[in-house]
Amino acid sequence: MEKVMLLIHCKDATGIIAAVTNFIYQQKGNIVYIDQHVDSENGTFFMRLESVFEHTSFAYSTFKKEFSEAIAGTYEMEWQLFPSDYKPKMAVFVSKYDHCLYDILSRYNAGEWEVEIPLIISNHPDLATAAKNFGIPYYHIPVTKETKGEAEALQIELLQKFEIDFIVLARYMQIVSEKIIDLYPNRIINIHHSFLPAFVGAKPYHSAYKRGVKIIGATSHYVTEELDAGPIIEQDVARVTHTHDIKDLVMKGKDLEKIVLSRAIKLHIERKTIVYNNKTIIFS
Amino acid sequence: MEKVMLLIHCKDATGIIAAVTNFIYQQKGNIVYIDQHVDSENGTFFMRLESVFEHTSFAYSTFKKEFSEAIAGTYEMEWQLFPSDYKPKMAVFVSKYDHCLYDILSRYNAGEWEVEIPLIISNHPDLATAAKNFGIPYYHIPVTKETKGEAEALQIELLQKFEIDFIVLARYMQIVSEKIIDLYPNRIINIHHSFLPAFVGAKPYHSAYKRGVKIIGATSHYVTEELDAGPIIEQDVARVTHTHDIKDLVMKGKDLEKIVLSRAIKLHIERKTIVYNNKTIIFS
Amino acid sequence: MEKVMLLIHCKDATGIIAAVTNFIYQQKGNIVYIDQHVDSENGTFFMRLESVFEHTSFAYSTFKKEFSEAIAGTYEMEWQLFPSDYKPKMAVFVSKYDHCLYDILSRYNAGEWEVEIPLIISNHPDLATAAKNFGIPYYHIPVTKETKGEAEALQIELLQKFEIDFIVLARYMQIVSEKIIDLYPNRIINIHHSFLPAFVGAKPYHSAYKRGVKIIGATSHYVTEELDAGPIIEQDVARVTHTHDIKDLVMKGKDLEKIVLSRAIKLHIERKTIVYNNKTIIFS
Amino acid sequence: MEKVMLLIHCKDATGIIAAVTNFIYQQKGNIVYIDQHVDSENGTFFMRLESVFEHTSFAYSTFKKEFSEAIAGTYEMEWQLFPSDYKPKMAVFVSKYDHCLYDILSRYNAGEWEVEIPLIISNHPDLATAAKNFGIPYYHIPVTKETKGEAEALQIELLQKFEIDFIVLARYMQIVSEKIIDLYPNRIINIHHSFLPAFVGAKPYHSAYKRGVKIIGATSHYVTEELDAGPIIEQDVARVTHTHDIKDLVMKGKDLEKIVLSRAIKLHIERKTIVYNNKTIIFS
The missing domain is CATH 3.40.50.170 (Formyl transferase, N-terminal domain)
Known part of the structure; x- marks a missing residue:
């Protein structure tokens, strides 16, 4: 089992949450934590998401690359991804x-x-x-x-x-x-x-x-x-x-x-x- | 503009968040608030979601019916839906x-x-x-x-x-x-x-x-x-x-x-x- | 039964508390509350005292006059006296x-x-x-x-x-x-x-x-x-x-x-x- | 300079505070802290007092004996006296x-x-x-x-x-x-x-x-x-x-x-x- 943590912020737009959660779902992940915030004053979207991958074929680097292309690029996100087993x-x-x-x-x-x-x-x-x-x-x-x-x-x-x-x-x-x-x-x-x-x-x-x-x-x-x-x-x-x-x-x-x-x-x-x-x- | 609020709880399962958020997206809603909790002790999933619909064709009763069939039924949810302009x-x-x-x-x-x-x-x-x-x-x-x-x-x-x-x-x-x-x-x-x-x-x-x-x-x-x-x-x-x-x-x-x-x-x-x-x- | 409240501050000195409490005692009062503070940085003494007089011969104005002469003058106090039945x-x-x-x-x-x-x-x-x-x-x-x-x-x-x-x-x-x-x-x-x-x-x-x-x-x-x-x-x-x-x-x-x-x-x-x-x- | 701390409780009565503070004064002490409480429900008086003695002739044991006789006995106090330089x-x-x-x-x-x-x-x-x-x-x-x-x-x-x-x-x-x-x-x-x-x-x-x-x-x-x-x-x-x-x-x-x-x-x-x-x- 692998676990990743995602921190995102970008310009607010319709469908971001669906896009991200759907991506996780397609990657066969189970979201165990999601929280989001919109700063309505300046239209900025923030999200923190934790997801678990139980299948053995999960590869962190592949996930990162695909997220970057499929999602982060589209919404011009500033984002951070962490494997949750990494001790800072x-x-x-x-x-x-x-x-x-x-x-x-x-x-x-x-x-x-x-x-x-x-x-x-x-x-x-x-x-x-x-x-x-x-x-x-x-x-x-x-x-x-x-x-x-x-x-x-x-x-x-x-x-x-x-x-x-x-x-x-x-x-x-x-x-x-x-x-x-x-x-x-x-x-x-x-x-x-x-x-x-x-x-x-x-x-x-x-x-x-x-x-x-x-x-x-x-x-x-x-x-x-x-x-x-x-x-x-x-x-x-x-x-x-x-x-x-x-x-x-x-x-x-x-x-x-x-x-x-x-x-x-x-x-x-x-x-x-x-x-x-x-x-x-x-x-x- | 219409706004609805959704309260859900059901047995936890992979893909619930994606299913719900994707449904909102398909209905052309914009999620303005989402929060979720999993009681891991007894495997129960809880969610609160607020969504805004800007298109004029939105119908509360249709939305309710479709959500009931497409989502709530599938996951055997207990759920409550409120039009947010309703004053209790x-x-x-x-x-x-x-x-x-x-x-x-x-x-x-x-x-x-x-x-x-x-x-x-x-x-x-x-x-x-x-x-x-x-x-x-x-x-x-x-x-x-x-x-x-x-x-x-x-x-x-x-x-x-x-x-x-x-x-x-x-x-x-x-x-x-x-x-x-x-x-x-x-x-x-x-x-x-x-x-x-x-x-x-x-x-x-x-x-x-x-x-x-x-x-x-x-x-x-x-x-x-x-x-x-x-x-x-x-x-x-x-x-x-x-x-x-x-x-x-x-x-x-x-x-x-x-x-x-x-x-x-x-x-x-x-x-x-x-x-x-x-x-x-x-x-x- | 009469009740008075006394607020005092003055230069700190040995014997102030004894002088005040003794005065109250001589006036046949019972102290029901006393609290004091010394600001040691600038040597100032502060006191709040409530006293009850059960004897019928108690006169507020006499008490005030005598306190002023016997105590307040001696220690160069700034002081306030209130009959406790006065509603501000x-x-x-x-x-x-x-x-x-x-x-x-x-x-x-x-x-x-x-x-x-x-x-x-x-x-x-x-x-x-x-x-x-x-x-x-x-x-x-x-x-x-x-x-x-x-x-x-x-x-x-x-x-x-x-x-x-x-x-x-x-x-x-x-x-x-x-x-x-x-x-x-x-x-x-x-x-x-x-x-x-x-x-x-x-x-x-x-x-x-x-x-x-x-x-x-x-x-x-x-x-x-x-x-x-x-x-x-x-x-x-x-x-x-x-x-x-x-x-x-x-x-x-x-x-x-x-x-x-x-x-x-x-x-x-x-x-x-x-x-x-x-x-x-x-x-x- | 010696410093003592006194903890007292006894049946409430008129004049206790004056008696104690006057005793300290007669012993040439300067009260640096006094606080008192009366539990009016059961008529019990409590006091905590700290006093400083600057004169060289002060003797802790003499003070203790005299307090015991002159004050504590009279009011049937339960009391504790501590030299403040004692580290428990x-x-x-x-x-x-x-x-x-x-x-x-x-x-x-x-x-x-x-x-x-x-x-x-x-x-x-x-x-x-x-x-x-x-x-x-x-x-x-x-x-x-x-x-x-x-x-x-x-x-x-x-x-x-x-x-x-x-x-x-x-x-x-x-x-x-x-x-x-x-x-x-x-x-x-x-x-x-x-x-x-x-x-x-x-x-x-x-x-x-x-x-x-x-x-x-x-x-x-x-x-x-x-x-x-x-x-x-x-x-x-x-x-x-x-x-x-x-x-x-x-x-x-x-x-x-x-x-x-x-x-x-x-x-x-x-x-x-x-x-x-x-x-x-x-x-x-």
Whole structure:
């Protein structure tokens, strides 16, 4: 039995759903999941589809070629096809904060996600032990103003060597440069410690405290060149009161950060996100 | 332009989605919404589909007949078809509490729902003014142990006279009898003031207070013969602390009750619910 | 039996709590509620205290005078004292949206709040019927660019005639001017349809849609001269997805707006708020 | 500077707050936190108070003796006094599930809590590595029907040897017997994977799935002899839909379990809980 997953977006038109589902049927597939969305404001169609093929003659590459010719071409689709037995490879970037890293590693260790983590990259040596405890190679690449370019080249070398599919910034306290963003468009996941777009930039807990908000939040988003402005994948919030000082906000926020980041990672691994117009379609 | 909505469930099989979507395509419809679910435990397939027909030759009854023959018969479907311009007719049953009623009437008044409310039925006269203020006929049908059968006959007469499609029990403090439930299977919506199945029966706030829970809830469900055990449509909760006494729980609960009931009503009006195995599939 | 409520803030110092509680004890009062907060960043002390006096010789004015001399003077307190049988008088300002108004009026009608609503003021005639249904005088005072000053004078005249204690802007679509704000410092409650400080200003739902947030919110705050920047009393949020268009956000937001505004009104009526440094201390 | 924390409950009476606060003042203490609650139903008074003593002559034992005589005796209080520099000792019991353990250990490692964890006890060897990675002794004490008494004696020996103050059952899949409960009254914290009192007993996720609830929960409570019926410390919930099968509920539930358990542990460590009438007062 083979299973494939299809992510599509294109200009909306009559008959797309029928065309796609009929194609799957002709290929002797059984659709086990279909979800679709039409953004009526700009007439764009989105679809996520999972299909199972029980016959032994199924060939992934043939399927891909025929879909491309018969369907994708006709409707001028942007599309992605994944064999569902492929485990994507994820790199984790960290600095000194360990709460997100431990959350990620314990989920990884428990087999919650269909993913591989070939390496952790950090600009500090502090979390090497954590990485070691979970048996994951840890690369300490210091970053200073002067060595930024060099460090980046080293990072890219590692990302390519390990054939990394996407990157998770688990409270990585450096700005990732254009070069890496271009190599991983909509494939770098960051966690920001506020309910964006409130409190963009540094020290959001200080800003939240100063403004006296009754709710704090965390936001996971794909990294784009404009800081903290990329497509939002997931957000969550927690109540706070006047009794919480900045230290309390930071503590409460850490719980939000790790849960929101892990949910975003899960959505990405399961190919449930499509990015369009700097926003996400989340099939869930 | 005509629009139809289709709700289906049947035994899962290969090709159902293709068959249905292809049928819509052949009828020159454009699918604007499709969602599906497979309960893999018992191999049941569920689908909700909205389709638009722009051609003038579309005939609802022809479509219905052809779908029945070509598709529904083949797959032994249980199915419902609705012309989307049909506004269902909803009866509201109340007693003395007015918070759910006001919430319903102000939404109705604001045009939030595609529904008609031809009448309100109550076993008390108290809320007649509220009904009058919103211009809705109010029928006071007292219910005592002795007159229960008689009252019920009167209720059924009114429900039939006004061609009521479904009933909302907006804190109606009487148990609805088997006869009415049989006439309106999965079409009587109740609001229960606890997060069922905790605290079934009467006085749930008292039980919640006694147990010292930190969260209270409300549950909207379809009424079945077993009390408080029908398929759950919607639930929500609120935090409470040791500082809240029973009166406070009641007050907080009222806010939950009205929001949860109104959400359930909205889902029902928009035909987003399918009941199966005493549970609901909620397409949203 | 008499009951008084005391709200205090002053420079923090050793012995304040003992001094206040001892004073109450000497006055033969029984403290039924005490809560305190110290803002350690700027060394400010806050307290809310409720006390019951069972002896017949208790005199409110004497108590007030003695507290002022014995305690408040010593610690240079800013303080407010309320006889707890006093029902504050609240004016409601509306425009055309009725959801907050209905929520307020149905709570008022149900006796949820210890408050009086002597009048509703609107720049439109639309909601006169709603007011009439609940038996509350409705003053239609149109506001145009030219008549703004005149309209305001008329509003102030009414507020003073009815001895209004505080004002609720229940989606009142006009900016309240400095003059009224000065007359009612920290006593004008507004509801803003976003989780401030995100999306200040007009059309927050449009901005939220455009940014693709996964959570929308509403914020109730005291009105200050800087728009949407006053002390936040209460906030709440709701989840949204890519399937919600702007109309859906508006609909979901209406539910948030009314619940958040009503919670803020309740806190204000129960004298549970102190404003300091443009933030609120909420005793709950 | 010394700091003490006082937890009190007793029959409610006039002047208690003044008596206590005045006592602290006479001892030259500065109250930095006071919170109180009166359960008016049964006339019980509860108080939590933190006080700082800056003078060098302060003696904890003298303070304790004098409070006992001057105040606690007079009002027949049940009370607890803690020097705030005392770090309580916490034992963690686990079986095979590691999600709660990792959450606890990473918080411990990050210094989030003022606590010591001298040992982990388990009826399985599986989590020994996790314990070792965080440098905490791990005692594998197998439990079978036949060896239960023996195992328990061993557990008690360890608890006493390490002077354990309280126990955390981090998904420990054995019923703790009366003997240990008697040694640690209201000092054994359990996590149950449902919003109690719904779905008591084993397999709550299966029951939740079968009932078709739209919300699942987790509950942390003190262990009493009646299973799943002890005083609730903290609860939280998460939304689920018809698309979630039992495996999904388990996964979502794990996130709830760890956060709810960790919040309960924090409250207990910070001495913010009082148990009374099988319910908790939570000062926060």
